[in-house]
Amino acid sequence: MQKNTQCVHSGSRIDPATGGLNTPVYPSSAFRYLDMAENVYPRYYNTPNQKTVVEKLCDLEGAEGGILFSSGMAAISAMMLAFLNSGDHAVIQKDIYGGTHHFVSADFKRFGIEFTFTGNSTQEIEAAVRPDTRLIYIETPSNPLLMITDIQAAADIGRRRGIVTAIDNTFASPINQNPLGLGIDVVIHSGTKYIGGHSDLCCGAALGRAKEITRIKRTAVNLGGSLNALTCYLLERSLKTLAVRVERQNANAMAIAEFLARHPFVRRVNYPGLESHPAHAIARRQMWGFGGMLSFEVDERQVTCDRFLRRLKMVTPALSLGGVETIICAPAATSHAKLTPAERAQLGISEGLLRLSVGIEDAEDILSDIAQALSR
Ligand SMILES: Cc1ncc(COP(=O)(O)O)c(C=O)c1O
Structure with missing residues (x-):
């Protein structure tokens, strides 16, 4: 099967x-x-x-x-x-x-x-x-x-x-x-x-x-x-719907990663599906799909993280990941909050890093929400 x-x-x-x-x-x-x-x-x-x-x-x-x-x-x-x-x-x-x-x-x-x-x-x-x-x-x-x-x-x-x-x-x-x-x-x-x-x-x-x-x-x-x-x-x-959901999340995440990678206010995108990812070749070898998770850093000289998060209308700043709805969080304040600032710095988790869990909504709707929140 x-x-x-x-x-x-x-x-x-x-x-x-x-x-x-x-x-x-x-x-x-x-x-x-x-x-x-x-x-x-x-x-x-x-x-x-x-x-x-x-x-x-x-x-x-x-x-x-x-x-x-x-x-x-x-x-x-x-x-x-x-x-x-x-x-x-x-x-x-x-x-x-x-x-x-x-x-x-x-x-x-x-x-x-x-x-x-x-x-x-x-x-x-x-x-x-x-x-x-x-x-x-x-x-x-x-x-x-x-x-x-x-x-x-x-x-x-x-x-x-x-x-x-x-x-x-x-x-x-x-x-x-x-x-x-x-x-x-x-x-x-x-x-x-x-x-x-x-x-x-x-x-x-x-x-x-x-x-x-x-x-x-x-x-x-x-x-x-x-x-x-x-x-x-x-x-x-x-x-029963895991494969259907994940296949959709894979496709949505790829579209969003490509959009963010081209955006002038985004400094860096981490997504194994992008050819620019340092281990893209390994990911291609061992994964059937690249997943619905990505992280990125906005250029805080253009848009602060806090302003970006507060301007989002549909994408919700929330803890956890992997659900049908697109949610976003700053790991320094959530999943990695128990680590000391020195431990986070050593791992490369900056205060401005944002982690996006891409849902199953229409990709255009997720993209347009992110685009409006990223504008000046
Ligand atoms: C990759 C990963 N592993 C393990 C856990 C822990 O899972 P739980 O919160 O269900 O205990 C999390 C929770 O965020 C996670 O993201």
């Missing part, structure tokens, strides 16, 4: 009682156990609605197994704590979602876990590896600079050295990029973003081979960040 078909059909079950086409919602938190194959419980990550969504995501990512969490950070923290013990070392790409960066820099020391933040070139990742490294963690395209990491090269380093490799695939979604097929061991999603897609739910997922997923589940059962049946149902409903 191809992606659109998987989105609609994988995992979903016809209601056996009524013949209804949608998977019924099973809200029970207590399940009979006598003569059952396994003990079913929400925090064991094995309720019927959790399993339905996991099956769909596994087909979309080419995974053997998966776990659904109540947020992307629940997935990231459970995965990291599953593979890292006190005394271990982790190699972490430094241009990543601010919450992940903050978890590593604020909490790893308390657990006795050492880490090296690294640039995203293959050479920098390899150079950061030590004999006690147990995890290589990358994010591509990265939040918020849309940097591209060579996924296969990172996976190869892990395989050669016997180190688990994990990737945050949130920005690409399973429609634009499938890292397990390139050799990565674990794929993470903040499902709050594209997978949910309507800015109305919070969830996360970890997907991979059965061996790695079993290991993560052992830790996740104790940490307890499971997802409830109603949100699972909403997620299943959203997943």
Whole structure:
């Protein structure tokens, strides 16, 4: 089955009682156990609605197994704590979602876990590896600079050295990029973003081979960040249109990136689909589509960021990303606000950087709103 078909059909079950086409919602938190194959419980990550969504995501990512969490950070923290013990070392790409960066820099020391933040070139990742490294963690395209990491090269380093490799695939979604097929061991999603897609739910997922997923589940059962049946149902409903939404977002984002790249008041555009992107060739090799996320810097001598944001009429300054509506934010004030100004400067996240999450509206309407807000 191809992606659109998987989105609609994988995992979903016809209601056996009524013949209804949608998977019924099973809200029970207590399940009979006598003569059952396994003990079913929400925090064991094995309720019927959790399993339905996991099956769909596994087909979309080419995974053997998966776990659904109540947020992307629940997935990231459970995965990291599953593979890292006190005394271990982790190699972490430094241009990543601010919450992940903050978890590593604020909490790893308390657990006795050492880490090296690294640039995203293959050479920098390899150079950061030590004999006690147990995890290589990358994010591509990265939040918020849309940097591209060579996924296969990172996976190869892990395989050669016997180190688990994990990737945050949130920005690409399973429609634009499938890292397990390139050799990565674990794929993470903040499902709050594209997978949910309507800015109305919070969830996360970890997907991979059965061996790695079993290991993560052992830790996740104790940490307890499971997802409830109603949100699972909403997620299943959203997943049915994931490919349609993402294909549209890819096309809209390309049109907007080209427009911004030509605009005299824009200093720089970060979008992997532009030939001017330094890693465009790698993105072309490892992505089916370039995604709906881009970031840019306006020339503040012409238009200040604040004025630009306040003049937008349809595009909304808001947190989060990946929804059907186009939203925009300044990472320094939102996703990366917990980092110190020095940490942000070191990553290249300026106060004037704006991150755009392109929705499914008509491209002309998004463009004309941005154009009017950018005018003097
Ligand atoms: C790339 C990326 N990964 C992970 C997360 C964390 O996800 P959540 O907010 O669902 O915990 C985010 C949230 O913005 C994100 O953008």
